Amino acid sequence: MPHSTTDFSVSPDERQIVYSTNLQGRYDLWALDHNQGYPYPLTKKGQMSFFIKHLPGSQMILTGFDNDGDEDWGGGPRLDIVAGMDWLDRQGKSQAGKWFCVGGSYGGYMALLLHGRHPELFKAFVDQFGPSNLFTTIETAPEHWKAADAELIGDPIVDRDRLIEDSPMTYLDATIKPMLVVQGANDPRVVQKESDAIVEALRGRGQDVEYILLPDEGHGYSKTENAIMVYKAIVEFLAKYI
Numbered sequence: 001m002p003h004s005t006t007d008f009s010v011s012p013d014e015r016q017i018v019y020s021t022n023l024q025g026r027y028d029l030w031a032l033d034h035n036q037g038y039p040y041p042l043t044k045k046g047q048m049s050f051f052i053k054h055l056p057g058s059q060m061i062l063t064g065f066d067n068d069g070d071e072d073w074g075g076g077p078r079l080d081i082v083a084g085m086d087w088l089d090r091q092g093k094s095q096a097g098k099w100f101c102v103g104g105s106y107g108g109y110m111a112l113l114l115h116g117r118h119p120e121l122f123k124a125f126v127d128q129f130g131p132s133n134l135f136t137t138i139e140t141a142p143e144h145w146k147a148a149d150a151e152l153i154g155d156p157i158v159d160r161d162r163l164i165e166d167s168p169m170t171y172l173d174a175t176i177k178p179m180l181v182v183q184g185a186n187d188p189r190v191v192q193k194e195s196d197a198i199v200e201a202l203r204g205r206g207q208d209v210e211y212i213l214l215p216d217e218g219h220g221y222s223k224t225e226n227a228i229m230v231y232k233a234i235v236e237f238l239a240k241y242i
Contacts, residue, residue, distance in 0.1 A: 100238055113171070117171055142188055180233065181195050
């Protein structure tokens with residue numbers, strides 16, 4: 001198992017979820033935590049167990065791994081998640097075929113990418129504020145973020161092939177499972193057209209995609225009432241596929 005041999009205590013008959021946190025780029029540690037604030041509404045209902053992938057900026061970064069995701073958004077972190085899921089399944093801690101994927105920001109991006117590249121592993125997906133096209137993410141970033149993006153994500157000319165490979169929009173043909181998308185209309189980091197593009201493309205071929213556009217939010221939830229509304233919507237969405 002990547003980076004950790006933590007012994008998880010999860011009943012194999014519980015539903016599982018991959019939750020990629022809203023921290024970007026680097027990756028370090030696996031964790032399962034029934035008290036994380038984000039997925040807690042589901043655990044209180046006794047419906048879900050959680051396999052939480054901590055990404056960069058986490059307070060639990062392991063020395064030597066803190067830059068491993070730079071310019072590798074869709075490779076190592078994605079394969080780490082898949083490997084972790086497989087490990088849990090083989091240990092009898094979880095059950096293949098009962099996984100869901102929920103993420104925000106970089107985690108939303110990872111939910112989209114896992115949807116397109118590994119749809120067979122999950123029952124449904126939730127993307128919150130996640131970029132769907134890394135070229136758009138780089139192009140629309142505020143000027144004072146562009147230098148950091150070049151280091152974190154890559155250069156649209158030099159790294160063109162890799163950015164195509166790592167963009168969820170590349171895999172629309174395989175993005176076939178139920179999905180809920182959440183977007184802030186005022187998001188400066190992941191602009192609305194990123195979510196609009198993937199929702200419109202999927203709906204255009206007749207796929208049912210739920211879309212929550214928050215007119216008074218940016219990149220995340222600044223208002224408690226919005227967070228509660230979205231959390232309830234996520235619970236109701238996932239409950240349909242349990």
